[in-house]
Amino acid sequence: MKIIDIREETKPIKSNIRNAYIDFSKMTLSLVAVVTDVIRDGKPVIGYGFNSNGRYGQGALIRERFRPRLLEAEPASLLDVTGENLDPHKVWATMMSNEKPGGHGERSVAVGTIDMAVWDAVAKIEGKPLYQLLAERHGNGQANRKVFVYAAGGYYWPGQGLEGLKREMQSYLDRGYSVVKKKIGGASLKEDMARIETVLTLLGPGQQLAVDANGRFDIKTAVEYAKALSQYDLFWYEEAGDPLDYALQAELAQHYAKPMATGENLFSMQDARNLIRYGGMRPDRDWLQFDCALSYGCVEYLRTLDMLKENGWSPARCVPHGGHQMSLAIAAGLGLGGNESYPDLFQPYGGFPDGVKVDNGYVTLPELPGIGFEGKADLYAEMKALAG
Structure with missing residues (x-):
């Protein structure tokens, strides 16, 4: 199996509200889809993710750094021991290759967004709710x-x-x-x-x-x-x-x-x-x-x-x-x-x-x-x- 594509779109979540530090009138997030070649019920398994409010969309980082690393990686290097599912830890390590320690700012949001989509895909391929997969x-x-x-x-x-x-x-x-x-x-x-x-x-x-x-x-x-x-x-x-x-x-x-x-x-x-x-x-x-x-x-x-x-x-x-x-x-x-x-x-x-x-x-x-x-x-x- 392999990841076929990773798609990202910046979406608005603006609201006419403010807290003690920022307002949310121009707030955005990144919505991501990790498309695999695994077929369930006649359709490819797709994992989805997005980042939380307060940090804006991460499209540039996703498109320029983290998406290319995953799509250019040898597909087998991202798989678990069965060879039939992704290994989130291997996917994470590939995304973070060539990244220096520290600097835990916007890149952590970009990686977290893709990571969410990967875990969604992994649990769907297993045919389980993610909470049960994590418990096990x-x-x-x-x-x-x-x-x-x-x-x-x-x-x-x-x-x-x-x-x-x-x-x-x-x-x-x-x-x-x-x-x-x-x-x-x-x-x-x-x-x-x-x-x-x-x-x-x-x-x-x-x-x-x-x-x-x-x-x-x-x-x-x-x-x-x-x-x-x-x-x-x-x-x-x-x-x-x-x-x-x-x-x-x-x-x-x-x-x-x-x-x-x-x-x-x-x-x-x-x-x-x-x-x-x-x-x-x-x-x-x-x-x-x-x-x-x-x-x-x-x-x-x-x-x-x-x-x-x-x-x-x-x-x-x-x-x-x-x-x-x-x-x-x-x-x-x-x-x-x-x-x-x-x-x-x-x-x-x-x-x-x-x-x-x-x-x-x-x-x-x-x-x-x-x-x-x-x-x-x-x-x-x-x-x-x-x-x-």
């Missing part, structure tokens, strides 16, 4: 199809006001989410506290609010917010400062005893390891948000999970950023603590297969081959158009 190859053999999800929203947008925020958050609770998240740091502390208290009035027993500063704060402001936030029973206080400022994160832990979260903007096992070594993160309460689609894909995520285990962290403390089905599959197959969800934003790339509902903060994944993109009609329409 890298987990305890038994996937848990029931996965915790939280609703990410609460962005700043024109004319929103407290009533608009209230309506948005109530809609998430009405759809079965038990944890909702809103942005902070894009307004004054006083205004952010008013927004937080507005959401808290909606919450019932077993429901919580998480807040996210998107890396906006210096240490003084981060601590100021920590002191103000300590009065609330928040699910977490997320990404207070720059993602690579481990000293800030470690200092913040001295001022905020409740759960914190960070990691969505760390794009390699090495960066994740530095966070664990130097960031003051606490494995008994804090959360890690590494996103495979932005950080070299599932191959690198497996290395990150191994590193966490070596440092006394459970995979259950990982709740990835991104809101996509790839992370859902990893969560179900490898025992992560859950996944982010965007109920209304960045569609059709976020969300779940059609018919999957949130029940008291959890979804149950259907038994679809691969990642399960074919079960989401609006998303699969985009994918089929790319595959031709």
Whole structure:
């Protein structure tokens, strides 16, 4: 077998919203199709992938570096021991040939996008859901199809006001989410506290609010917010400062005893390891948000999970950023603590297969081959158009 083609298209996911750092009015992503010569049900097996919001499309890197390396490689060099399927680790190594260590920025997103499509193809060729394949190859053999999800929203947008925020958050609770998240740091502390208290009035027993500063704060402001936030029973206080400022994160832990979260903007096992070594993160309460689609894909995520285990962290403390089905599959197959969800934003790339509902903060994944993109009609329409 072999890869016949790799197709990429830059797609818009723009929204008239902003967080504390960026707006999303010109946001894009890369949609990728990895076409193989394996035939199932009379059609070639095609794996699909895309990158998460926040990092834009990666078309140039995919077309100029990573696609050519795979298509020029000897086909047998990309196969597993059976010779009948791709080996994601060999594919990854080929993509990263002639790449120097470090520089974990945009290239990690390009590789992660293709890696997603490769794993989708591999699981489809095996005729299994990806979560089951991961459980068998890298987990305890038994996937848990029931996965915790939280609703990410609460962005700043024109004319929103407290009533608009209230309506948005109530809609998430009405759809079965038990944890909702809103942005902070894009307004004054006083205004952010008013927004937080507005959401808290909606919450019932077993429901919580998480807040996210998107890396906006210096240490003084981060601590100021920590002191103000300590009065609330928040699910977490997320990404207070720059993602690579481990000293800030470690200092913040001295001022905020409740759960914190960070990691969505760390794009390699090495960066994740530095966070664990130097960031003051606490494995008994804090959360890690590494996103495979932005950080070299599932191959690198497996290395990150191994590193966490070596440092006394459970995979259950990982709740990835991104809101996509790839992370859902990893969560179900490898025992992560859950996944982010965007109920209304960045569609059709976020969300779940059609018919999957949130029940008291959890979804149950259907038994679809691969990642399960074919079960989401609006998303699969985009994918089929790319595959031709």
